[in-house]
Amino acid sequence: MFQEQGRVLLLNRLRMASLLLALATAAFLIRGIVLEEYLEAHGQEMLILESILTGILLAVSGLLWIKPCLCLWRLRICEAITFGAPALFFIWFQFSELCACDPVLIGKVAYAFPLKTVIPWMVLIYTYGFFIPNSLRGVTTVVSLMVISPIVGAFMTGMKVTAVSEVLYTGGLSEMIILLSIAAGTAIYGSYRVGSLRREAFDAKGVGMYTLRKQIGTGGMGEVYLAEHRLLKRPCAIKLIRRDKVDDENILLRFESEVQATAGLTHPNTIEIYDYGHTEEGTFYYAMEFLPGLNLQEIVERFGELPPERVVYLLRQVCSALAEAHHKGLIHRDIKPGNIFSAERGGLYDVAKLLDFGLVKDNRPEKNSLELTMEGAVVGSPLYTSPEVVTGDGEPDFRSDIYSLGATAYYLLTGKPVFEGESALKVVFAHASQAVKPLTEINPKICKELEAIILKCLEKKPEDRYQKAEELSDALKALKLKEWTQEEAAEWWSDAEQFVQHEPDPEYASEDHLKATTILPVNA
Incomplete structure (x- = not known):
C-alpha cells in the first residue's frame, strides 16, 4: 500500500515537474527566436539542442499522462531523463558560451559567469527536492550530483578561458559553492520532511483493521510484519508481497494461493490464518497468528545442532501437519528449517509450526493445478530441494x-546442509547426482537407527523413500531414544529468552511502529 501510494505520488509529481521544465525551456526557446539570438553559428547549435531538450521533456510528460500504470522502475527512468537532460544541456551551455564568446566581450561575460551558471542549476535542484519523492539517501545522491556538476564544469571552463579562471579564483567559485549548498540543503530537507510526513500518515493508517508495528521476517515471496487488531488488541502477523516482486502478477497469484491453501488447513502444527482481504486501495494482505519463538534455521545458527531427541520431537509434529496437507492433495514444496517455527503456545514449548505455503501445489485430480511457477523453473530452496x-x-x-524434510533433519542434526557448493546450481545438481555423506561422520552422537531414517528420506528415487508422512512419523516414534520433555524445552527457552520475539507490549510506543511497508495492489 505504501509503495503504491509512493508510486502514484511519484507519477503525479513527475508529470508536473516534466511539464514545468518543458514549458520553461519552450518559453526560453520562443524568447530566443523572438529576440533573434540564434542567428550566429553558436546560436544555431543552441537552437537545435534547446529544441531537442524541449521535445524530450514534452515527450516524457506526455508519456506520464498517457501511461498512468507505469511501474516504479520505469518511473525512475523517466525521472532520470527529466532531470538528466536539462543537466547535460546546462553543462554544454556553460562551457560552449564562453568558448564562442567575442574576445571583446569576454571580460564582461566571465564576470557574470558564476551567477549565470548557478541560477539554472538552483532551479533544477529546487524542482527535484520539492517535486520528487525519494529516500534521504536517494535525494542526497541526486542533489549532490547537481551541485558537483556545475562546479566541475566551471573548472573545465576556467582551464579553457583565462578570464573565467581569474573570476573563479577571486570569489566567483566560493559564490557558486555557497549558493549551490544553500539550494541543496533546502531541497534535501524539504524532500526528507515531506517523505517523513507521508510515512507517519501511512503508519497511523495501517492495513485494514490492523495497525502495523515492525518487520519481523521475510518469506518465500512476502514480508511479514508484527501487527495488532485495532478492536481485539490481538497481536498477529501480516504477510505482504515482497517489494521486488511488484511487477510480477504471477507472484500475486501464488501469494493468493498460499492464503487459500493455508486457510483450508486446521492442524495445530500449521500456521493459522485469521483474516485476509483487500483494502480500499485494492491492496491484498492476510493476517495470521503471531508466534513467539524462533524458526529452526535461527536456532541452529545461534546455538548449533540440536539433540537427536529434540529433532525427533519436532519432526513428528511437522509430519503430522504434512499428513493433513497431503491428505487434502497439497504439496508444500518449500520445506526447510526457515519454514518451521518452534514456538510457545498455550504454555507448551517447542510447538512446531509449518509456515509459508507460498510454493504450494494443488495435486488433487478434480481441480486445476495451483502450480503458478514458471514452466521449467526449479521450485523451492536449493539446499533442500528434491532430485526430481x-x-x-x-x-x-x-x-x-x-525428501525436503529429511534434508531439514540432516541440517538440524549436523548443523550442515546435505550438500554445499559455490553456487545454487551446483547444490541442486548435487542433490540429483551425489551420494549423501552419513550423518555420523559429522555428528557421532546420532544413533545409527536415526541416521538410517534420515538417509531413507534422502534417497534419490521417490519410491525408495517413505511414501507418506505418517510412515516417517511412525519410524521416528519407534526409535529407542529418550523423549524430549516439556521441562527440558522450558529450560532451553528460558536460556534463549533474549533471542525470542515476544508479543508486543500493550503500551507499544508509536515511534516504534513500522517505518517502511510494501503491499502489492491487486489492480496494479
Missing part, C-alpha cells in the same frame, strides 16, 4: 516433501 524437482524426471509429489 532438479531433473524434471516425473512430477514432484508428496515424497518430494519427505
